[in-house]
Amino acid sequence: MIYRALLIKYAEIGIKGQNRYVFEDALCDKVRERLKAVADGFTCVREQGRIFVSCPEEYDFDEAIAAIRTIFGVWAICPAAVIEDASWDNLTQKVGDFIEAVYPERKFSFKVEARRADKKYPIQSPEICSNMGGYLLERFPELTVDVHDPDVKVQVEIRTNAYVFTQTIPGPGGMPVGANGRAMLLLSGGIDSPVAGYMIAKRGVAIDATYFHAPPYTSEQAKQKVVDLAKLISVYTGPIRLHVVNFTDVQLAIIDKCPRDELTIIMRRYMMRIAEHFAKECKSLGLVTGESIGQVASQTMQSLAATNAVCSLPVYRPLIAFDKQDIVDIALRINTYETSIEPYEDCCTIFVAKHPVTKPIIGVIERSEKKLEGTIEALVEEAIRTVEVINIG
Ligand code: ATP
Ligand code: MG
Numbered sequence: 001m002i003y004r005a006l007l008i009k010y011a012e013i014g015i016k017g018q019n020r021y022v023f024e025d026a027l028c029d030k031v032r033e034r035l036k037a038v039a040d041g042f043t044c045v046r047e048q049g050r051i052f053v054s055c056p057e058e059y060d061f062d063e064a065i066a067a068i069r070t071i072f073g074v075w076a077i078c079p080a081a082v083i084e085d086a087s088w089d090n091l092t093q094k095v096g097d098f099i100e101a102v103y104p105e106r107k108f109s110f111k112v113e114a115r116r117a118d119k120k121y122p123i124q125s126p127e128i129c130s131n132m133g134g135y136l137l138e139r140f141p142e143l144t145v146d147v148h149d150p151d152v153k154v155q156v157e158i159r160t161n162a163y164v165f166t167q168t169i170p171g172p173g174g175m176p177v178g179a180n181g182r183a184m185l186l187l188s189g190g191i192d193s194p195v196a197g198y199m200i201a202k203r204g205v206a207i208d209a210t211y212f213h214a215p216p217y218t219s220e221q222a223k224q225k226v227v228d229l230a231k232l233i234s235v236y237t238g239p240i241r242l243h244v245v246n247f248t249d250v251q252l253a254i255i256d257k258c259p260r261d262e263l264t265i266i267m268r269r270y271m272m273r274i275a276e277h278f279a280k281e282c283k284s285l286g287l288v289t290g291e292s293i294g295q296v297a298s299q300t301m302q303s304l305a306a307t308n309a310v311c312s313l314p315v316y317r318p319l320i321a322f323d324k325q326d327i328v329d330i331a332l333r334i335n336t337y338e339t340s341i342e343p344y345e346d347c348c349t350i351f352v353a354k355h356p357v358t359k360p361i362i363g364v365i366e367r368s369e370k371k372l373e374g375t376i377e378a379l380v381e382e383a384i385r386t387v388e389v390i391n392i393g
Contacts, residue, residue: 001058002101003079005163008051008068011075011173019179027051027073027176030238034067047159048117054082065169070235072202073179074171078155086162088123092135095156095164099136102166109146110136115157128156175204177238182206183316184279185288186271187242188346189225192290192319194233194336195327199318200288201237208282209240209392210275212247217351222344227390232336234393243278244388247271249379251351257371260353264298265360266369269310270380276311277384286314292322297356306360 010027028046031053035042041056042064055064061079068077083094099106114128123131133145136154157163185197187209197207211226223244230242247270254266275287291299298307308315319327331337369376 001055001061002081002098003061004055004057004082005080006053006055006064006068007078007080007157007163007165008053008074008171009076009078010049010051010073010171023073023176023179024051026178027071030071030176031068031074034071035064038064038067069169069171071176072172072174072204072236073176075173076171077169078165079167079169080157080163080165083162083164086118086121086158088131091156091158091162092132094162095132095154096136096139098164099140099154099166103152106140106142108151109144109149110152110154111145111147111150112136112154112156115155117157117159121158128158132156172202172236174202177201177204177236178206179204181285182208182283183286183288184275184282184284185209185240186275186290187211187226187230188290189222189229189340189342189344190290190346191324191331191337191340192292192295192327194229194290194340195330195334196288196290196318197233198236198330198334198336200316201233205288207237207240207288208243208278208284210243210245210271210278212245212271212274214248214251215246217248218345221342222346225339225342225344227392228339229336230390230392232339233334236334237393239391239393241282242390242392243275244390245274245383246386247274247383250274250376250383253372253375253379255351257375258368261355261357262360262365262368263351263353264356265303265306265365268298268303268307269365269369270376272307272311272315274380274383276313278387279313284313286316287311288316288318290319290327291317292319292324292327295324297358300358302359302361303357306362306365309362 024046028044028051031051032044039056039059043054045052068074081098083091112129112132114125116125137143152166155165180203183200183205185207187193201207209230213223230240234240250270258266279287331340
């Protein structure tokens with residue numbers, strides 16, 4: 001394998017002041033952990049605003065890159081060849097060998113960029129660039145130089161070893177998970193909420209999740225689907241404590257006592273109340289949902305206001321202004337879509353009214369909920385008491 005090093009660049013951590021080193025170390029640990037699953041023999045060190053990965057002789061390159069591309073905070077990955085003896089003749093020879101191996105058809109314009117982290121190196125960066133350019137032109141006469149808009153940037157970095165690379169593979173961006181606290185995701189089996197979890201985690205927020213099921217009206221497969229989705233997003237978000245709440249009795253009480261057209265809104269308000277309980281238990285700083293304005297009756301601005309009204313923690317809605325197709329595109333990219341469209345029932349949809357309110361008035365909803373007083377408290381308590389917590393990832 002020609003690429004015996006991976007230079008990993010990260011971006012926004014730079015602004016985090018004091019905590020910077022903590023996050024850089026966390027990122028380095030994450031790279032180490034992910035690559036361990038690919039092969040033995042990778043070593044990772046943090047150095048001057050980069051992570052340097054030294055790679056074993058044999059490994060699956062695509063798998064290694066894919067693994068690193070799941071790590072939020074990674075801005076770019078540059079696969080590089082390592083040149084242990086950076087003396088000039090050897091350096092030029094090895095950079096030439098690299099170009100020869102990576103580009104069998106050498107019909108491109110190029111420019112050399114040099115970075116001399118080892119200031120003791122006898123040749124300064126501008127000279128490295130021009131002399132290396134001259135060497136490459138001589139060895140490969142079919143190449144041309146274009147310093148303004150080259151097809152290929154031949155980048156040479158001189159540290160203890162020298163590195164040569166030409167490729168910059170974009171990472172997922174964002175910030176390292178955990179850098180910005182923790183939140184509780186309301187995770188259903190749908191398309192939207194797994195994407196919402198992915199997106200909040202991309203901003204450095206660690207997540208736990210709460211799923212409401214209603215056995216026997218919802219099946220074991222529906223629950224398994226949510227477990228599967230949590231596993232899929234945990235590749236990006238890291239470990240998730242998935243709280244599976246039996247919501248049947250609360251739901252039946254609402255159906256029994258409240259107007260049918262308000263059912264969804266009242267149910268959503270109880271979901272938020274219960275999720276908030278677990279959020280506080282998990283030291284979460286907010287709730288996260290997959291809602292987007294106007295997508296369905298329960299997501300009009302009036303409905304969102306009615307759902308919000310019962311929460312004391314902030315509710316984050318990463319998809320609030322997204323069109324469905326945009327959400328589907330992300331779901332496809334992060335590999336949750338196929339699982340999300342499995343046809344198992346959701347507890348929200350089984351008792352849904354034909355004509356749900358689309359402009360609920362909070363006072364009216366509160367009055368309807370009054371009819372639950374005396375019954376609902378014990379049912380909510382029981383739902384909380386009997387929660388099943390599944391550790392994912
Ligand atoms: P999704 O695709 O995420 O299920 P949706 O378009 O089906 O969303 P709703 O069913 O109105 O919309 O749900 C809105 C949000 O409420 C979801 O994104 C999710 O965060 C939360 N939610 C809905 N049902 C459940 C459930 N059974 N358990 C946990 N959270 C839920
Ligand atoms: Mg849903």
